[in-house]
Amino acid sequence: MMNLKRYLILYAELWKNSVTREISFKGNFLLWIVVELLWFGLQLCFVSVLYSQTKSIGTWTQWEMVLLVGASNFIQQLYQAFFLTNCTNLSELVRTGKMDFFLLLPVNTRFLVSLRVVDLGAFVNALFAVCVMIFAATKLSLHPTVGQFVGFAALCVVGIMIHYSLMFILATICFWTVRAQGIVWGYYNLFNIARMPDEAFHGVFKAVFTFALPVLLVSNVPVRVLADKIYSPSAWLILVGVGAMWAVIAEWFWRISLRRYTSASS
């Protein structure tokens, strides 16, 4: 219990630090929000173009897909707020040998490396995503129960943890090859399909991205819970199960990778 309190105090300090940092680059802070908003708008634009060609994709109607794109963006923005910058910075820490400093501190290194910087702009963008979701839900005249809300929120947390576990594994590859610029690229390509309706996919592709890399579940399942589209309880069981599996693999991978760390010559 003492330990948890210590970590909470520590995390509060990291937050303060991030706020100070963002305040000193106000213009840039606002511009990044604009960038993310534009890309979000682009995805919504794509949905409206798609549905000018068809009435539904599988059983997904236009506003259900807007809900899906919104939820997908919501999960991605929250993940970005807490973890993304830290994951992409990991290779820099290894390359420059700054990792030494973090290893020496009397705190769990993975905690520090994963949560050091908070991206505050992403919270603003997550809020925009919520607005879009509320709008879509109104269009669909959805009236979710408290249970559905709780289920949705819990599954979003699982989704964020899956984003984090997969990205963290990608990031720890930098212990093997120092030049790991392709990581973010790989991540974005992988999670690009999270906002697509699962019913558009079949066969091996669907199986791989459901059971091995559960990208097709991370936003589809929460939205199905919210929109009364859940086909069987197995969907969220798979999501939670595969999520737990990746969390364990990520921790294991981190421990092995850390053993390879030799520090940069200084």
Added chain:
Amino acid sequence: MNKYFHVIGIGLQNNLQYRFNFLTRTLFSFIPLFAMLSLWRTIYADNAGVGGHNGFTREQMICYYLLVAVVDVFTAVNEDDWQIAADIREGNISQFLLKPLDYLWYRLSLFFSGRIAFIAMASGPLAIFIYCHRQYFLLPPDAGTFGMFLVSLVLTALLQFFTSFAMAMLAFWLLEISTLIFILYAFEYLASGHLFPLDILPAGVKHVIFLTPFPYQLYFPIQIYMGKVAGASLWLGLAIQALWVGAAYMFARYMWAKGVRHYGAFGG
């Protein structure tokens, strides 16, 4: 001229160091591409009449996205804009102001060698991907059209490069330009036809988009390849594309000249 061939050679060696990076980039990009193809296949399977009202058969739609991937491999600016911005920020361009080497031609040579290295690494996986979708991969109507496609492809690459070069020049005035690059890229992504063929947009919107250079950064060469533009309108399109290339070149030169005057030569 000779010295720039030298630069290409050195650039090639440099870029081949990143061959693993290029390969993984290509392989990862197949995931969203494949997803996009599945999405459209599902739409066409459920709606028999789609092809009739948007002018794209199922084969043409799939082929369109395959061509986007091909044109992208040949013409996309990879990391050139970031590198140019970093050169300016860190003061590396000072040496080019002293050497009898033009920075713009130097960067163009590097862009060229970067593309060759990328094509060398990406063509294998891309060929396999296309082979797997060969029933959708349509050939151009005739050899002449294919020739025109190649000409347009070169112009596309030049337009991409000069635009990125001009954008990177902002680094003379601003410390952080990545946000601005991403904002421009968002517009380009939509208006160049990356996300979907521009034909399925309402006519008015398409008309407005064609007043910008964006369609000539990807969409136009694909249109030629698929035989969607021919005769006089093809020549007119090529002329407009060439004009945009010229304009982008002049703009890049202008930005460079202004930037150098502003330049303070920080660092070594």
